[in-house]
Amino acid sequence: MIRPHDSIIVQTLGRFLIPVVQIFGLYVLFFGQFGPGGGFVGGVILGTGMILSVLIFGHGASRSQIAKNMLHGDGVGMLIYAGIGGVCMIGGGEFLNYANLEIPGLEDAARRSLGIVLTQIGVAVDVAVTAVSIVFSLSAEEIIEDSING
Amino acid sequence: MIFPFEIPLLLLLLVTAAGAILVKDLMSSVLLLGTYSFFLSLIWAWFGAVDVAFVEAVVGAGLGTVLFLLTLFGTAPKDTRLRRPPPSLVTLIVFPLLGVLMLYAASDLPGFGDPNSPASTHISPTYIERSYQDTHTPNVVTSVLMDYRSLDTMVETVVIFTAGIACALLLRRESK
Numbered sequence: 001m002i003r004p005h006d007s008i009i010v011q012t013l014g015r016f017l018i019p020v021v022q023i024f025g026l027y028v029l030f031f032g033q034f035g036p037g038g039g040f041v042g043g044v045i046l047g048t049g050m051i052l053s054v055l056i057f058g059h060g061a062s063r064s065q066i067a068k069n070m071l072h073g074d075g076v077g078m079l080i081y082a083g084i085g086g087v088c089m090i091g092g093g094e095f096l097n098y099a100n101l102e103i104p105g106l107e108d109a110a111r112r113s114l115g116i117v118l119t120q121i122g123v124a125v126d127v128a129v130t131a132v133s134i135v136f137s138l139s140a141e142e143i144i145e146d147s148i149n150g
Numbered sequence: 151m152i153f154p155f156e157i158p159l160l161l162l163l164l165v166t167a168a169g170a171i172l173v174k175d176l177m178s179s180v181l182l183l184g185t186y187s188f189f190l191s192l193i194w195a196w197f198g199a200v201d202v203a204f205v206e207a208v209v210g211a212g213l214g215t216v217l218f219l220l221t222l223f224g225t226a227p228k229d230t231r232l233r234r235p236p237p238s239l240v241t242l243i244v245f246p247l248l249g250v251l252m253l254y255a256a257s258d259l260p261g262f263g264d265p266n267s268p269a270s271t272h273i274s275p276t277y278i279e280r281s282y283q284d285t286h287t288p289n290v291v292t293s294v295l296m297d298y299r300s301l302d303t304m305v306e307t308v309v310i311f312t313a314g315i316a317c318a319l320l321l322r323r324e325s326k
Contacts, residue, residue: 028204032289032292033287033288033289033292033293034287034288034289035200035289036200036201036203036204036289036291037201037204038201038289038291038292038295038296039296040205041201041204041205041208044205044208044209044212044213045208047213048208048212048213048216051213051216055216074311074314074315074318075311077307077311078307078308078311081304081307082304085300085304095301096300096301096304098297098300109283109284109285109286110286112284112285112286112287112297113285113286113287115296115297116285116287116292116293116296116297119296119300119303119304120292120296122307123303123307126307126310126311127307127310129314130310130311130313130314131213133314133317133318134217134313134314134317134318135216135217135220136322137317137318137320137321137322138217138220138221138224138317138321139220139223139224
């Protein structure tokens with residue numbers, strides 16, 4: 001189990017730094033179509049923000065509750081990704097052929113662009129949950145079992 | 151073609167890699183490994199592979215170091231010093247031989263950025279020409295990863311998911 005950090009410098013800096021890290025993660029995730037970045041890196045940065053809050057404020061802090069609740073979402077990212085593929089099949093095409101997403105008023109290229117955004121969100125959710133989950137597995141076995149079971 | 155920036159970067163890469171192996175303290179080894187990843191990401195960025203550099207910096211220097219440190223804190227709080235036996239005779243013979251073989255093979259590789267190399271004549275030109283009109287995505291790397299090769303990326307996501315599940319199953323203990 002990780003206890004809160006003693007130093008007030010670390011705590012104050014963490015309070016300031018964690019939102020910045022999260023916003024940067026979202027920026028990297030959604031800017032991946034126009035520059036370097038994408039779902040994988042954005043997910044890792046989002047997960048790292050949660051890990052930072054766990055390392056600084058400890059497992060019990062209210063700030064770490066988001067990270068703890070995220071563990072229930074294991075597999076949601078996969079569901080989003082494969083679900084997009086399924087929706088493409090419903091639209092009458094191949095698995096993961098985004099041009100068959102049935103959204104009226106969009107041409108093929110715009111549909112494929114939208115499909116890339118949605119699948120990147122899936123990858124980001126999956127990677128972020130996995131990163132937080134591995135950190136919790138390494139650091140707090142009893143705590144996490146209690147919070148999930150009880 | 152040798153850039154003037156490459157030589158100090160490659161030297162730093164060699165020094166940090168050797169240091170991570172040779173240093174006696176596990177904590178220093180982990181931190182040196184993070185430094186190694188950082189220099190490697192600088193080299194990727196220098197070659198123009200910015201996406202790879204980004205992943206290397208975030209995962210290798212950031213997340214990997216945190217996971218290594220947590221493992222160290224969780225397993226061996228006191229005894230983190232290493233004792234290494236001297237290398238055996240087979241190691242001393244085989245590894246220099248392997249290095250010579252790889253250097254010999256490297257002389258046959260196409261030059262950096264060669265337009266006639268197999269990697270840049272097969273399907274890459276099609277991707278680069280058609281990526282924007284097909285997907286409205288200026289970053290070709292993203293459009294290849296998430297659109298043209300989407301099924302591959304999905305299975306990679308499955309791999310990450312499986313890694314997380316395996317860690318949870320192996321490492322989380324039963325509650326009392």
